[in-house]
Amino acid sequence: MSINQTKLDDLVLRAVGDLSGGYAGVMMSLGHKLGLYSAMYGAGPLTPAEVARRAGCHERYVREWLHAQVAGLYVDYDAVSGKFELTPEQALVLADASSPTFMPLAWQVPASMWFDEEKSLAAFRSGDGVAWGEHDERLFCGSAAFYRNTYRGNLVQHWLPALDGVTERLERGAVVADVGCGQGHSSILLAQAFPHTRVHGYDVHAGSLAEASVLAEEAGVEDRVHFAEARASDYAGQNFDLICFFDCLHDMGHPLAAVSHAKAALAPGGTVMVIEPFANDSLENNINPVARIYYAASTTLCCAHAISERGTHVLGAQAGEQRIAQIFHEAGFQYFRRAAETPFNLVFEARA
Ligand SMILES: C[S@@+](CC[C@H](N)C(=O)[O-])C[C@H]1O[C@@H](n2cnc3c(N)ncnc32)[C@H](O)[C@@H]1O
Incomplete structure (x- = not known):
């Protein structure tokens, strides 16, 4: 059986993308239920400690969660200040439960x-x-x-x-x-x-x-x-x-x-x-x-x-x-x- 490498690579990439989405879903649900997105909503750039304090969570968990958010382009990151920000567009999908594009649930x-x-x-x-x-x-x-x-x-x-x-x-x-x-x-x-x-x-x-x-x-x-x-x-x-x-x-x-x-x-x-x-x-x-x-x-x-x-x-x-x-x-x-x-x-x- 001959394998078309390009087709195989395409399929693996798509399957990895899907797998990535599945993991992102767990993170999105945690972010919603713990109030992490809400803590960032309209708050401007925040450090992980500030997000953690606003949501009443532990900083080390929140920092890792924020890194997962940035890797998925759900949250913006400024490498100079080390701060994280939820943009208005991200908020409509992740934080505003009254928005027609709200996804976490x-x-x-x-x-x-x-x-x-x-x-x-x-x-x-x-x-x-x-x-x-x-x-x-x-x-x-x-x-x-x-x-x-x-x-x-x-x-x-x-x-x-x-x-x-x-x-x-x-x-x-x-x-x-x-x-x-x-x-x-x-x-x-x-x-x-x-x-x-x-x-x-x-x-x-x-x-x-x-x-x-x-x-x-x-x-x-x-x-x-x-x-x-x-x-x-x-x-x-x-x-x-x-x-x-x-x-x-x-x-x-x-x-x-x-x-x-x-x-x-x-x-x-x-x-x-x-x-x-x-x-x-x-x-x-x-x-x-x-x-x-x-x-x-x-x-x-x-x-x-x-x-x-x-x-x-x-x-x-x-x-x-x-x-x-x-x-x-x-x-x-x-x-x-x-x-x-x-x-x-x-x-x-x-x-x-
Ligand atoms: C996908 S949900 C949609 C619920 C709701 N209409 C909505 O849009 O959120 C399908 C609903 O149909 C109901 N359902 C299924 N079979 C039914 C039947 N024979 N008679 C009445 N309701 C039924 C289910 O219990 C379920 O609540």
Whole structure:
């Protein structure tokens, strides 16, 4: 077997780059949880001792952590003064939890995937599923935080206005179902943006719903946002003006039943909005870093959950427009289109 040295070198370089990223993720999570990035946020150039004092940590650990940050270009270093600084751009990614580009919590998802590796090994061999709620706790806040960034930057500003007449209906006062709501960030955002609208969040995972209720109370919208444990195919209620599926339809083992139930639960003229991970329709067109994240998460989380529901489909997180459209056509929707997209999401609009 002849080896092409250039191809080998390229692959090794990429694999080392990935390995480097995995280590960087551990450092990023420590930096967030210990308040190291926050200690540097807006503080200008600091010595390791100053960062350590501000964060209440030990200097020797902090110094080594800072060196790892500099090696990854996450923090700037001035070799003359020996000081470290978090630039405004670095702060938006590493320190400002309200920023749409805030990253540290996203590392909780691969952390949970590593923690649950034994479950994945067993599932591959047996073919059995692993339900969403069976995973390590870090999955729930990690994935909610990852998706929340994009919702904050897009939902009210871009996605809802791309749907026909929906923003106006929400402004007048509407009733919304947020199906598969998880920790409810999307429900809370909708309630905050539209003070006359009420939102009902449904999910099968009791732990996420409990956190969602706490977050709604913290946000002061608990009088208009209610969470209940229910499947996408059997929640009560009728006459919803808007029914949303935020990054969850592809997780369901019975997506056709879920979409059919939504059709029956819509008010006249109501809209279904589906947010799905960005994907093209075929694997050969999904060769990029974002698709790589989604395919990996899909393998151990999304497919595993759909299989656990023993349903009709295992769509996976890279289902793409054609497969989602097919489900809506089978459920009898007359109107379905891609209304918007971001590098991370596809936004679909459907009406009966
Ligand atoms: C990837 S999470 C997305 C959560 C939330 N929508 C968000 O954007 O952060 C998928 C959610 O779908 C929920 N889910 C999966 N199957 C479901 C079903 N059949 N009915 C209702 N919820 C379901 C899971 O429990 C999980 O909370």
